[in-house]
Amino acid sequence: MKKLILALSTAAILSVASGAAQAATKVCFLYVGSKTDGGWTQAHDIGRQELQNHFGDKVETVFLENVPEGPDAERAIERFARSGCELIFTTSFGFMEPTLKVAKKFPDVKFEHATGYKTEENVTSYNSRFYEGRYIQGKIAGMMSKVGVAGYIGSFPIPEVVQGINSFLLGAQSVNPDFAIKVVWVNSWFDAGKEADAAKALIDQGVDIITQHTDSTGPMQVASERGIKAFGQASDMIDAGPETQLTAIVDTWGAYYIKRTQALMDGTWTTQSIWDGLADGILQMAPYTNMPDDVKQAAMDTEAKIVSGELKPFTGPITKQDGTEWLKAGEEADDGTLLGLNFYIKGVDDQLPQ
Amino acid sequence: MTLAEAILLTITTAATPLLLAAIGELVVERSGVLNLGVEGMIVIGAVVAFAAAQLTGSAYLGALFGMAAGCLFSLLFAFLTLTLVANQVATGLALTILGLGLSGMIGESFVGQRGVQLDEIAIPFLSSIPLIGNLLFNQDLIFYVSIFSVFGVSWFLFKTRLGLQLRAIGDSHGSAHALGISVIKTRYLAVMFGGACAGLAGAQLSLVYTPQWVENMSAGRGWIALALVVFASWRPLRVLAGAYLFGAVTIGQLHAQALGFGIPSQFLSALPYLATIIVLVIISRNRRLTLMNTPASLGQSFVPDR
Amino acid sequence: MxxxxxxxxxxxxxxxxxxxxxxxxxxxxxxxxxxxxxxxNPFDALYSFFIEPLTELWSLHELLIKAAPLILIAVGLSVCFRSNNWNIGAEGQFIMGGVVGSIVPIYFHEWNSFVVLPLMLIMGMIGGALYAGIPALLKTRFNTNEILSSLMLVYVAELFLDWLVRGPWRNPEGFNFPESRSFNDSAVLPELFPASGGANLGIVFALIATLLTWFMMRHMLKGFEVSVLGQSARAGRFAGFSSTKMIFFAFLFSGALAGLAGISEVSGAIGRLQPDISPAYGFTAIIVAFLGRLNPLGIFAAGIILALTYLGGEAAQISIGxxxxxxxxxxxxxxxxxxxxxxxxxxxxxxxxxxxxxxxxxxxx
Known part of the structure; x- marks a missing residue:
């Protein structure tokens, strides 16, 4: 009995001591999907775990998953702010307005919203230049495809996805100027069955390379069954197609989350509008596999050029889908246009809703 | 493989889970019970089938476990609605909520694993028939079961005594009871059959369609299956037609997109839903025929008077 | 045993x-x-589930925001279900209410007037009611089962909204992201007590709808008609009630309330149209209707309790992981x-x- 009391009191003292030492910085994450979705949200959650491991006891991370966009998101963010979160990452475009609304009420809390465009005194907007990875994929597809047509499985026609389609095609056309893309929209970010069906439809129509801007490994599996090559999205999908995946765009948010949390701790956090790319490590290419050495070499060269800044995917001459000129030779697209990109370049067979 | 053949093959894969879940629900509804928990049972079947296949290494064992899991899960619904006469609509919806949550919990450690695929069984001679051979006789076991179940259920309902009793219960449980048929016991069996079918449909998703486990992978197919039973006006062969019609339009719209017609994808995506409504409008205009097949005591609870 | x-x-x-x-x-x-x-720890978990959301004023407001659409839709559905009409598509009617109600603030976004909001609400109700009128029309004219038609129309409504906000109704100043213009102040549902939280008029509508429906079902001939026809169409015919008219009444009534819930949500809680405006309120409301035993007063309580479990679930995620x-x-x-x-x-x-x-x-x- 005595021992027990002793043990209890020591425990109490210990907990008081650790509490007194220094309160951990509370960093909170809002997810639109499940943290084990194998794609978008999982990539953010891996970033959160890296943040936790990096700082150990010095930070406390909390997350809410499967939060619908709308009033539920607003309530969740407010609950974060009220429960002592000092830095809040909201990781879906649809969380932008709710984030701004709550941020107005809690000026002392810092907010970071992914893939949007609005900022405030205490709201930073951060995004990743996924399209840089798409360009490398396009280059590979241009060299690997025999028929010169790739299948592109799209989620929703938002600028981010349109950037990807155009950038992929530019990469491919740098090898084969006649390269074309077939696009199928599944109107969902995550529906393994539907994505697989879309992949089958594209393959049946003769494409011999598949790339996707949706989050499940469904298309990768189909490609592997049908014996053609494919690219992974958001996470390394090599497990779903060990002989199929050429490379994947891997979202690596961890370094960014660590950097921003450090800034908060140091008191140097300021609002920004961040659009990082391959050079900053916010996205990486999964190992180049299942391709001949010369293609691999070309891919690595392209990646090196993008990292060094020598190559910018959206550099003229580029012709729009309707045949009009978008960029003159040597002209680079500005970020404003890219951010709201809603037209295709020549070689896409799809129409965007206007 | 020709293009037409390839498209048809894709359609069968898309239609099979709908067909299985719908044929199970058809039997349930024919017995007078409305179980809106199909979505929940499918997703439980999917996760358990996947887990069992991963752990045992056998896709067949996986499918068996998936079926058993759907069946067990449906017992929960049966106990509430048949023994405790809880409201069927609400209980079914609650079953879906529970199923989606529970499957997420069970499946957490299986996310991202490469699945075991159920392999195809080529039926000797038949599978070499040109055109249809590969399509109909070189498929996985669940496909064969799904087709067999249509004719099996049709035979059971309309050609056997037990089937007659089941339909009698669905039409008027009071009279059936008066005739000495065990209403509750028959309904329990019907619900369990529906659960097993939905479980197998789930197994098809995680072992054949896309051999992997992801949360909510049923993606609303349970609801479509429910609608298909109504579409079929409770007749098995029409369920077959409905499931394949829905599958065909779903796949067709993806091909239309890939061909680049320039129609907004949302309109094309809406086609399967509109097509089912329109076809149902056309086939259900004969009021007498429709009423004849509608289980009259659908959704009503039964408590025997003593 | x-x-x-x-x-x-x-x-x-x-x-x-x-x-x-x-x-x-x-x-x-x-x-x-x-x-x-x-x-x-079970005590911590249960505390955060049932008590924590009730301990703070702002959270009580949020509870009402979450409960309002559930109650509004479920009250309408209760009349439908009682009259034996199986409207499973309230989700679609909710969406169409939001869409039709948003016509004014999107096309006349500079119009600041006190008539804007009432106009939106009425149009939202009409939108929901008309959309619910489709299954009713198909049922009465062509004998089409309403479970199928109302359910399938949900998916059609979702895709229609998706197309609108990505195409013609996209905010011209929004970098082509999928959302409409933000509504101006006169198109936003006012908050009740802005000092303490965000609860808006939506919950008031829910309360009024609850009381009126309760009164109708209890004290008016129409309520009697609903019950009689619901229990037996034959008996209803003997009493001189028309089941065709009842089908229309039930669907239009529940559709109007779902539409009101939709436009209230879009105008009050969201402030613009976006691809997702409902986390399956229309389906959850079916449970709410039956949990409340199809009685409007019971539904009000059931809506609050179900909303509490959503808030509680979040609280439990944050406080105990x-x-x-x-x-x-x-x-x-x-x-x-x-x-x-x-x-x-x-x-x-x-x-x-x-x-x-x-x-x-x-x-x-």
């Missing part, structure tokens, strides 16, 4: 009151077992226990053992 039910001569007023509490007790026990098995799947499972438990305990109102439940059954049988003979 088996369970046997014996119908009570009249429904038990005592158990009518007690059953929710018995259900709550059972849920707490089952929940405690579940949380303990997962290595969480309870996974969101577990919260769903726990929600399922609660629903099952509530539904099961309602049995007690109409029935006596007895456990019959084999021996007892035999002696009873002998006694009877």
């Amino acid at each position: 088996r369970i046997e039910l014996e119908k009570r001569p009249a429904h038990s007023a005592l158990f009518s009151m007690l059953s929710p509490f018995i259900a709550l007790g059972l849920t707490i026990i089952a929940g405690a077992i579940l949380f303990t098995a997962l290595g969480k 309870l996974p969101d799947k577990v919260a769903r499972v726990f929600q399922g438990f609660l629903l099952f226990f509530v539904l099961a305990c309602d049995t007690l109102i109409h029935y006596r439940v007895r456990l019959v053992t084999a021996i007892k059954a035999r002696t009873e049988g002998e006694g009877a003979s």
Whole structure:
């Protein structure tokens, strides 16, 4: 009995001591999907775990998953702010307005919203230049495809996805100027069955390379069954197609989350509008596999050029889908246009809703 | 493989889970019970089938476990609605909520694993028939079961005594009871059959369609299956037609997109839903025929008077 | 051993009151077992589920925001279900209410006037009602089963909204992201007590709809007509009621309320149109309707309780790291226990053992 009391009191003292030492910085994450979705949200959650491991006891991370966009998101963010979160990452475009609304009420809390465009005194907007990875994929597809047509499985026609389609095609056309893309929209970010069906439809129509801007490994599996090559999205999908995946765009948010949390701790956090790319490590290419050495070499060269800044995917001459000129030779697209990109370049067979 | 053949093959894969879940629900509804928990049972079947296949290494064992899991899960619904006469609509919806949550919990450690695929069984001679051979006789076991179940259920309902009793219960449980048929016991069996079918449909998703486990992978197919039973006006062969019609339009719209017609994808995506409504409008205009097949005591609870 | 039910001569007023509490007790026990098995402190978990959301004023506001659409839709559905019309598509009617109601603030975005909001609400109701009118028309004219048509129209509405906000209604100043213009101030549903939280007029609409529907069902001929036709179309015809008119009434009524919920949500809680405006409110409301035993007053309570479990689930995720799947499972438990305990109102439940059954049988003979 005595021992027990002793043990209890020591425990109490210990907990008081650790509490007194220094309160951990509370960093909170809002997810639109499940943290084990194998794609978008999982990539953010891996970033959160890296943040936790990096700082150990010095930070406390909390997350809410499967939060619908709308009033539920607003309530969740407010609950974060009220429960002592000092830095809040909201990781879906649809969380932008709710984030701004709550941020107005809690000026002392810092907010970071992914893939949007609005900022405030205490709201930073951060995004990743996924399209840089798409360009490398396009280059590979241009060299690997025999028929010169790739299948592109799209989620929703938002600028981010349109950037990807155009950038992929530019990469491919740098090898084969006649390269074309077939696009199928599944109107969902995550529906393994539907994505697989879309992949089958594209393959049946003769494409011999598949790339996707949706989050499940469904298309990768189909490609592997049908014996053609494919690219992974958001996470390394090599497990779903060990002989199929050429490379994947891997979202690596961890370094960014660590950097921003450090800034908060140091008191140097300021609002920004961040659009990082391959050079900053916010996205990486999964190992180049299942391709001949010369293609691999070309891919690595392209990646090196993008990292060094020598190559910018959206550099003229580029012709729009309707045949009009978008960029003159040597002209680079500005970020404003890219951010709201809603037209295709020549070689896409799809129409965007206007 | 020709293009037409390839498209048809894709359609069968898309239609099979709908067909299985719908044929199970058809039997349930024919017995007078409305179980809106199909979505929940499918997703439980999917996760358990996947887990069992991963752990045992056998896709067949996986499918068996998936079926058993759907069946067990449906017992929960049966106990509430048949023994405790809880409201069927609400209980079914609650079953879906529970199923989606529970499957997420069970499946957490299986996310991202490469699945075991159920392999195809080529039926000797038949599978070499040109055109249809590969399509109909070189498929996985669940496909064969799904087709067999249509004719099996049709035979059971309309050609056997037990089937007659089941339909009698669905039409008027009071009279059936008066005739000495065990209403509750028959309904329990019907619900369990529906659960097993939905479980197998789930197994098809995680072992054949896309051999992997992801949360909510049923993606609303349970609801479509429910609608298909109504579409079929409770007749098995029409369920077959409905499931394949829905599958065909779903796949067709993806091909239309890939061909680049320039129609907004949302309109094309809406086609399967509109097509089912329109076809149902056309086939259900004969009021007498429709009423004849509608289980009259659908959704009503039964408590025997003593 | 088996369970046997014996119908009570009249429904038990005592158990009518007690059953929710018995259900709550059972849920707490089952929940405690579940949380303990997962290595969480059951007291903390239950506290964050049921108490924490109620301890702060802002959170009470949020509770009302979450509950309002559920109640509005469910009250409308109760009339539909009571008249034996199976409207499963309230989700679609909610969306179309939001869409039609948004026509004014999107096309006349600079129009600042006190008439804007009432106009939006009325148009939202009309939008929901007309969309619900489709299954009603198909049912009466072509004998098409409404379960299928109303359900399928949900998907059509979702895709239609998706197309609108990505195409013609996209905010011209929004970098082509999928959302409409933000509504101007005169198109936003006012908050009730802005100082303490965000609850808006939506909950007031829910309350009014609840009371009016309760009054109609209880004291008006229309309510009687709904019940009679719902129990037996034949009996209704003898009484001179038209089941065709009733089909239209039920669908238009529930559609209008779902549409009102939709435009209230878009105008109040969201402030613009976006691809997702409903986390499946229309489906969840079906449960709410039955949890409330199809009685408007009961539905009001059920809506609040269901909303509480959503808020509680979030609180539990944040304060004790309870996974969101577990919260769903726990929600399922609660629903099952509530539904099961309602049995007690109409029935006596007895456990019959084999021996007892035999002696009873002998006694009877």
